[in-house]
Amino acid sequence: MKIEQDKFNSYVKKNVFETLNDYKLINKNEKIMIGVSGGKDSILTLHMLYQYRQESGIDFELEAVCIDEGICGYREHGIESAKENCKNLDIPLTIASFKDEWNYNLDDIHNLYKSTCMPCGVYRRYLLNKVSDSHKCDKIATGHNMDDEIQSFLMTFARNDQNKFPKFGPILNRIDKHMVPRIKPLWQLPEKDVGIWCIVNNIPIHDEECPYSVTSLRSDVKLFLNKLEENYGVKQNIFNSFKKTFKIPQKEVHLERCDICGQVTAKSPCNACKMTEEIKEIL
Numbered sequence: 155m156k157i158e159q160d161k162f163n164s165y166v167k168k169n170v171f172e173t174l175n176d177y178k179l180i181n182k183n184e185k186i187m188i189g190v191s192g193g194k195d196s197i198l199t200l201h202m203l204y205q206y207r208q209e210s211g212i213d214f215e216l217e218a219v220c221i222d223e224g225i226c227g228y229r230e231h232g233i234e235s236a237k238e239n240c241k242n243l244d245i246p247l248t249i250a251s252f253k254d255e256w257n258y259n260l261d262d263i264h265n266l267y268k269s270t271c272m273p274c275g276v277y278r279r280y281l282l283n284k285v286s287d288s289h290k291c292d293k294i295a296t297g298h299n300m301d302d303e304i305q306s307f308l309m310t311f312a313r314n315d316q317n318k319f320p321k322f323g324p325i326l327n328r329i330d331k332h333m334v335p336r337i338k339p340l341w342q343l344p345e346k347d348v349g350i351w352c353i354v355n356n357i358p359i360h361d362e363e364c365p366y367s368v369t370s371l372r373s374d375v376k377l378f379l380n381k382l383e384e385n386y387g388v389k390q391n392i393f394n395s396f397k398k399t400f401k402i403p404q405k406e407v408h409l410e411r412c413d414i415c416g417q418v419t420a421k422s423p424c425n426a427c428k429m430t431e432e433i434k435e436i437l
């Protein structure tokens with residue numbers, strides 16, 4: 155089936171702008187840090203926020219950050235794509251690496267945990283927040299799309315982990331002045347449409363699966379959902395029913411400073427520092 159570029163672009167823009175407007179994800183004079191991995195989702199987020207700044211009448215600033223986890227043969231391509239797209243849109247890009255922060259790459263520690271995504275996620279979230287906070291950003295925008303959200307929703311059942319419920323939705327509010335809130339402009343956009351957008355617009359992206367992603371529960375949940383979608387068309391239904399129930403308010407959380415790094419955490423030492431101590435003992 156031939157896809158008409160203009161029509162498809164209007165559909166994508168309408169979907170993303172609606173999320174930005176309906177949930178008031180960006181306000182006047184805010185500084186937004188976009189987490190750019192160089193993959194299709196974060197590259198679309200970069201382009202959409204660029205267009206939103208031009209067309210919404212809301213005056214706000216954009217920056218980007220790419221975290222180099224140290225995955226040889228994989229991350230270099232993502233960094234190239236992040237650099238190229240940021241340069242084309244004239245958005246300043248910061249690159250921060252695990253190696254500079256902890257003195258080792260993800261490749262050096264990938265087999266210390268059952269799933270490599272666990273240490274990667276803890277360190278990546280830590281660095282995204284640290285860089286955004288030090289750049290005085292008001293929000294971090296990520297490329298999480300509708301499929302990511304449905305997967306996370308199902309994973310909470312698989313893990314009996316209802317504590318994650320308040321983390322759903324297109325915006326995570328500020329719970330501490332050094333904890334930068336997150337927004338998800340692609341929250342209502344199916345992943346397949348993100349891929350089509352890149353193809354019809356010939357956008358340079360990094361289109362490889364992370365070599366460690368197969369070690370995660372998410373990867374199996376994703377395959378399962380894609381199978382169900384193919385046979386029955388379930389994704390939009392799951393998302394719609396989830397949308398009616400996700401509004402579970404964040405409980406009052408008591409936050410303190412990590413004794414080691416000083417970042418805010420529910421319990422000192424923070425997850426990243428606790429993990430670093432464990433890793434140093436093993437290495």
Ligand SMILES: Nc1ncnc2c1ncn2[C@@H]1O[C@H](COP(=O)(O)OP(=O)(O)OP(=O)(O)O)[C@@H](O)[C@H]1O
Nearest residue numbers: 189190191193194195196197219220221296297298
């Ligand atoms: N290395 C990174 N540097 C900066 N931001 C990142 C990085 N990895 C992930 N993110 C942010 O978190 C979002 C979700 O990450 P995830 O690992 O699920 O990747 P993804 O769904 O494949 O996204 P993408 O297509 O953007 O790579 C990304 O869209 C991006 O905004």
